[in-house]
Amino acid sequence: MKKLAIVCCAVSLVFAFSLSCQAETLELLTWEGYAPKELMDKFEKETGITVKPTYSNNEEIIAKLRATRGAGFDLAQPSQDRISSVQVKYKLYQPIDYSKVDAAQIVPSMLEAVKKNTMVGDKSYAVPHVYGTSGLIVNRKYAPEASDYKDLLNPAYKGRISYRLKRPTLIGIAYSMKQDPFVLYANPKGYEKLMERVGEKLIEGKGLVKNYWTNGDALLQSMRSEEVFVAMAWDNGGWKMHAENPDIDFVAPKSGALGWIDTFTIPAKAKNVEAAYKWINFMMKPENAAVFTNKEKYATASAGAIDYYDADVKANFQRSFSKADIDNIKWYPPVPAKLESIEGLILDKVKAAN
């Protein structure tokens, strides 16, 4: 009996000790590069909260949260167009309490747009964080003429082309065919037809592709070693390459760069909601946002960050985007349910084709 009591005491002591030792943490489900070490350390120093990032992409963010029905993470960073339909179907997120977000730090138009696009019922579910575009990364030395998604199917660059087999490629090619896939979002039948045509184009051009890239760093390595001349990728990758090799640069396609906004969302069963809001406000602080931008070359929705940008970051944007290019950016509208299945089949067919 005595022994049992001692054991109980010991166990409860250990338990209490481990609880008190456990520092406050923020489980962050995000993209590679979105949580620079520098800022995580600074955040921990300011708030005592340790950030534990998990790196992922849109599809996997949704799949992970769907598997746990919104548990396991305190903060996630899906793109704004992939939130509302998912929220309707699977209820992965909780509404944002905008009173806890320091709205003064955020570009108002972007905040409004994101609120509108992530609205389900009368609640909105996201705060904008990073934005950027998808377009072309081109090696000017070998492909001086490449200027549109069409050049991903251009026989002149046979074996020197690379893109992802993911939905942005389908949409980019659709735009280069003088179609507007975003308008067809509302019309699944019409969208399916368009996607089939896009699929045929991609199958036709399959012989020209070197590979379908899956990992951004691997693509940049191929650009660096001049194995690939024309690729469809994110703007920051092109700008990173430009710093190394002036021949390589990001090009806003003539049919329009595809604009995306990655957001902050709070999963339905988040444990540490307070820490999530703290991180949002911390990341949107102009000087912190600028640290991120200077490192990763991505722009953020932080209002005053531009004052802290490095000169080359400003130059990147001016060099790649004319006024007309900016006006021509196609911002992703929210993706309705079911489109993913249509696109998935097309992408499988392209990959399976010989």
Place this chain on the structure above:
Amino acid sequence: MNAARARITLPFLIFVTPVLMWLFLLIVLPHIDLLLMSFRIEDDAGATVWSLVNYLNFFDEPVYWRTFTRTAVYAILTTMITFAVSLPVAFYITKVVSPRFSGFLSLLLLMPFWVSELVRVYGWMILLRESGVINHFLLKAGLLQRPVEMLYNDVTMVMGLVYTSMLFMVVPLISVLESLDDSLIEAAYDLGGNVFSIVTRIIIPHAMPGIVSGGIVVFMLTLGNYLTPNLIGGKNSLWFTEQIYNQFIASFNWNQGAAFGFLLLILSSSIIWIGLKLTRQKLSQVVQ
């Protein structure tokens, strides 16, 4: 009978219960869940209903069953090549080299498996890519005028798969060949046998249980591989597992993914069953 009943004692139950619980909670339950999921679809109104559509899709949509056929054919091919490569290696380790070195050589075979498959695949990519190590040396040596892309084709992919699964063939082969009496080989040689007849009449019949168990492991691993076809295989290399992944992750269609998963299980099991029938082996002997 009495003895068997007597064995079910309290200690026995204490030990066996966690194992059964573990099996049930972590393996049986999720599979039942997946199985149920595979028979459900979402109708146009968004409600989930029972249906066989997920399974019918596999046969209706050529891209699905063709991908499966392709995957299965490549898995069988990989298994055969792995066997052809592993037999001489296992023979060398067990019969040719002195026993002192055979342990060391087995260790060398094992070494690549201390790092993850991802690292190994990237290793191959660094070697074989257009700006890679092999091209660099071939260019330096003047054997090539301009670099050649050695990645992203089926030959390289099969090579990568063989490399990844070789150990799982070599190890069972080593253990069966160790039990092969050297004098059987010598006797066959003495009676007029050449290398071909010794291999086909003596070594392979003797090694059959090891070949089949190694073959099953390699076949299953190859069929279920995701990384190697995806990274080395390049643009034509749609693998059935990738299709399952796409259904789950990209298309958010878990029901379809679950159906594919079960089709993979059923079809691969039947291929193995046919293989066992053809080689006249029994599963219970092979897994010993």
Place this chain on the structure above:
Amino acid sequence: MALDLSVENVTKTFGDFTAVNEVSFAVEQGRFFSILGPSGCGKTTLLRMIAGFIEPTAGRILIRGNDMANLPPNRRPVNLIFQHLALFPMMNVAQNIAFGLQRRKEKKPEIDRKVADILERVGLPGFGNKKIDQLSGGQKQRVAIARCLVLDPAVLLLDEPLGALDLKLREQMKVELKKLQAQVGTTFIYITHDQSEALVMSDHVAVMNNGRFEQVDTPRKLYAHPKTPFVARFVGDNNAWKGIVADHREDLCTIETTDGQIFTAGAAPDLPSGTPVAFFIRPEAIIIAPDAGLDDFNRLPVVIKSILFDGANSRLLATPVDGEKELMIALPQNRQYDHLNAGDRVDIGWSARSASCFKAS
């Protein structure tokens, strides 16, 4: 008569170790030739060189007059019966026997006929469909022999094939093997460490030691006239003494042993007085209570230490009355010596010429 096998000055070295040292011998057609030696004497190496698994370091091996140099085992007209027989467990009896014929690309009906034929000859008719593990030890032996004989080899090599059998079966197989060899007329080369196997079956026996042949002779001569101390000690049992030649006359010499006994023994002429010698007398050459008045005869009173009863092979263990040396004496089981008991004193003796005498090394 034609020579089936001749081995000329064959040497095999492994690094510093010489396994077979300058061995030469020839075997006539149809003979049963045994190589007898302790384990490690090089007999297996020699056999494997004849079979072709090992190439000699020096010397030639000729089979029916053809040089076998660099010819692999599968192209030599010899077949080997392995110590553990090496029957193929994955095949049945008929497939085992047919293996070699199939390698020669013989026609199927021809093969079937030959297999049935040879099974008949080795006394296993109708055993073709049996599995190897259904056979008894003796039957396996016969299948192994049939598997080789069906190929009609010039020479059949046997590597201690009886070693794994139990005693009774071994005795039986010895006789059977000898009969079979006489019947088929194939030349047999048989290696063994068991002198009884060699003596019973062979026409000629070579005694091998440390890579060399000590003596090649008929079993009877080997037994009666060993040419070296090794042969004397290895073939049959012997009582051995060490001593010094005290006197020499004609073909006899007088020897004084280290324990002070004086004997006469038959001796070679190259043993002058003062030579240290080893001399041997077989237990069965010793006579218990010999008659008086025999010439050139050694006599010795002994005390019986014990009686080792072993049927026809019974022995007395005795020591000389005035010595420590233990002697083995054959005890014929003809009831004549039933009165002997341990502790008894008895006279023994042997004819001087039945002892062998060698210069001590």
